[in-house]
């Protein structure tokens with residue numbers, strides 16, 4: 001819309017940045033994640049308190065899963081350091097250590113350490129203690145800052161503590177960014193806030209199975225001054241998006257298998273083979 005290279009540039013591909021990227025890319029924003037340099041995550045010995053991994057997970061595998069997820073959602077991932085973020089036409093310009101200049105309509109800072117790359121934008125975000133330290137409380141709880149289009153998921157007082165909190169903060173920041181972008185495009189509050197939910201097709205019942213009922217729903221919320229083709233285009237796009245949330249059973253099964261296969265991609269082949277041999281032995285009754 002603004003002629004920038006990407007809609008969203010995220011600085012940092014740890015839990016906060018990858019989480020933010022999953023949401024912005026799934027929404028449809030062209031998103032790039034820059035990732036290099038000092039990492040808090042890589043200092044953990046073993047991650048044992050991130051829900052979903054009952055025996056914990058080694059940091060290397062977790063990091064690969066984060067990146068695979070962000071890439072699968074549609075993010076580009078560029079392994080380079082961002083040295084500076086400045087204002088530019090239609091948003092921001094990011095300068096990287098390897099000499100790129102990438103323009104973005106919106107920027108999400110997601111680096112537990114540092115933040116110096118934001119200093120060209122606003123000195124007020126830095127504590128004046130002689131060390132130019134980023135003020136971790138300068139953004140709101142959903143990452144908004146005093147600069148339009150700039151969001152800070154990390155560093156923040158909250159995300160510093162645990163990886164799951166950093167991921168949550170990244171998600172929250174992305175939600176705020178998406179809602180802000182939609183409000184700027186004149187969406188009223190009721191339509192600006194998006195939930196990235198998938199539902200079972202069985203929940204689509206009664207009158208809601210009819211497209212006409214969704215058109216009525218849209219008309220109840222859309223401003224009166226949206227008219228003609230613009231109104232129709234937005235209405236049909238909104239309905240397509242809502243209806244795509246409802247998954248039939250066969251599609252849920254397909255996604256379940258796909259999800260398991262994707263997890264296997266990240267597990268050491270020797271572990272998979274050892275477990276397969278064990279399963280085979282048990283099922284054939286050998287050794288019982």
Ligand SMILES: Cc1cc2nc3c(=O)[nH]c(=O)nc-3n(C[C@H](O)[C@H](O)[C@H](O)COP(=O)(O)OP(=O)(O)OC[C@H]3O[C@@H](n4cnc5c(N)ncnc54)[C@H](O)[C@@H]3O)c2cc1C
Pocket residue numbers: 011012013014015016017034035036037038039040041042043044045046047048049050080081082083110111112113114117153154155159160161162163164166167
């Ligand atoms: C020793 C130690 C042990 C810990 N143990 C645990 C634990 O067991 N459990 C737990 O939940 N939490 C633990 N934590 C906290 C956890 O690591 C953080 O809460 C979490 O990693 C923060 O995520 P983040 O995405 O904000 O930052 P990070 O994990 O630091 O990720 C930021 C990413 O951005 C990249 N980056 C940095 N600067 C730039 C730049 N200028 N340009 C481009 N990329 C950049 C980095 O390479 C990194 O990949 C530990 C922290 C430490 C220090």
